Amino acid sequence: MPLELVKGGLARMASFVCGRVDWRSLGCSVLLGLFCSAASAVDILGGRIWPAPDHTRLVLDLSAATQYKVFTLSNPDRVVIDVKGAQLKGRLALDGLEKTQIDRIRTAPRGTGDFRVVLDVMRKTAPKSFLLQPNQQYGDRLVVDLYDQDKVPADEVVEVVPDVEKKRVDLTEKRDLVIVIDAGHGGEDPGAIGPGGVREKNVVLAISKQLDALIDKTPGYGGKLTRTGDYYVGLRNRTKLARKHNADLFVSIHADAFKKPQAKGASVYALSKRGATSETARWLAASENRADLIGGVGGVSLGDKDEVLAGVLLDLSMTASMKASLGIGDEVLQSVGRVSKLHKKRVEQAGFVVLKSPDIPSILVETGFISNPVESRKLNSRKYQKRMAEAIYRGLQKYFQVNAPVGTYVAWQRDRGQEDGFMAYKIQRGDTLSEIAKRTRVSVAQLRKINGLSSDSIQIGQVINIPAS
Incomplete structure (x- = not known):
């Protein structure tokens, strides 16, 4: 069966990928996945790419749990996944590679009865792999997380999310x-x-x-x-x-x-x-x-x-x-x-x-x-x-x-009002004057008098004063 090119380029390394391989001569820099469950004939049903801020997740859908190996090769940099006794059903179409460190994905059966997936990566990559059991949406899955080699987590990785610049309000320099x-x-x-x-x-x-x-x-x-x-x-x-x-x-x-x-x-x-x-x-x-x-x-x-x-x-x-x-x-x-x-x-x-x-x-x-x-x-x-x-x-x-x-601006604003004997309160949806009075242990009549209200009617967004005591 010819090599399937999932993303760009020619079928270079075809003889390496499809032929018999002497594992000891590969020069693997990392050998992560060991055979981890009883081998059986399985189908690779499909796959997905999940780009995250600090790593890329590749998921292969399997018809059953199986053994696998994951390792890396250099010159050029590649991540190789061998799935024991597996065959590809249909086409392994994986979209969204442009947001990842993967340049392209190549697949082929091997003479040993295994199925090989080769990830051509743009820089040295440290993979972590594991099997997932079926859930409500998916069946058995093989998961391979790809981290940049200098950023691989020792135990748990802390996801990097876009930071929100701290706002400074007024000229008080109080923190958010x-x-x-x-x-x-x-x-x-x-x-x-x-x-x-x-x-x-x-x-x-x-x-x-x-x-x-x-x-x-x-x-x-x-x-x-x-x-x-x-x-x-x-x-x-x-x-x-x-x-x-x-x-x-x-x-x-x-x-x-x-x-x-x-x-x-x-x-x-x-x-x-x-x-x-x-x-x-x-x-x-x-x-x-x-x-x-x-x-x-x-x-x-x-x-x-x-x-x-x-x-x-x-x-x-x-x-x-x-x-x-x-x-x-x-x-x-x-x-x-x-x-x-x-x-x-x-x-x-x-x-x-x-x-x-x-x-x-x-x-x-x-x-x-x-x-x-x-x-x-x-x-x-x-x-x-x-x-x-x-x-x-x-x-x-x-x-x-x-x-x-x-030390927060919100506390400073509250305390500034308390210095005058009052605390400012912004009316929220569902608030009533009687409920505010009950919560703050102040009479409704007192709240009306302090705020110059002619009735118990209040509006969302309205700011009223409440006795600080």
Whole structure:
């Protein structure tokens, strides 16, 4: 069978690729994939390319799990993938190479009964490979992640995302309040799949981008996204990104699913005590974590502390973060409840990995059940995605208007008003004067008098004064 040219060029190296090869004479610079499961005849059904900011993911769809080898060659630089006992069904059409370090892809069967895929790369590349089991959307898969050789991750790679330049507001030189927004799943991981093929990864990315835009245009706030496109970011890497950006809050956006389509409603989660305890132990055991900071910007290093003191400091930090998470989660839940039915009427607690930053308040918002036909249609609607983002935004803003960290512009603005005996409050959708009075423990009559209101009527965006006490 002739060599198939997937991208440009002639079939150079055809005799090498198609002929019998003495593996010991190849001069491999890296041998990563070892035979990793029982061999059987398998079909390569297709493939996909997922360009991410710091690596390229190649996915081959297989009819069953099989053995494989991945290694590199130089002069010219190539990544070679040999799939044991495999044959290509149809055509391996892989688009989007122009955004990657891959120049072209060549394929051919080998005399040993294997199937070879050769990636001609434009620079030295360090591949990492593994098999994935079937999920809702795909069957068995072979995944090869291509990193530049000088940027290969030792354990977990921290995705590089476009940084958002910190805004400076007024002439106060107070820092922005930084909120990291995490769109769940992505790339080869579609998340839950609803009726009509609605994918969680697409829904939550759309909501996250809407939320990021709302946050970033608000004076004193800065938004960051853990992913900006359709690619996967590891769970621990999402929290690493929050730490990299010195986040004041981490918000992970998801859409729930259940085996019964009747399940419905939004939920908000914070970290459970059990999850916090296990994470404390993990941090204390890891030397790279002990040397890290707790307490956010200008926090405390654990590297020079003995075991007991480090444990106490870390436990205090985790306890404070969990308390803040529950407070933020409660405001977000109430706000989301004005645009969606709630699955649970209080903030739930669970051991989600993405909630386990010891010094960053973190919440996970389940925006609805994508497995419910009615909610799936809503979640796939741009109008509803915007409403959900606005609801989450209002909850966050309501919390931080009272609890903004010291040193931020939002806290400075609040404290400046308190010096005059008042605190400025911007009316949000769903606010009523009586509800504000109840929340701030001030009478409605007093609020009307302070603000010169002739009635209880208020408008979204209106700013009123509330007694600072």
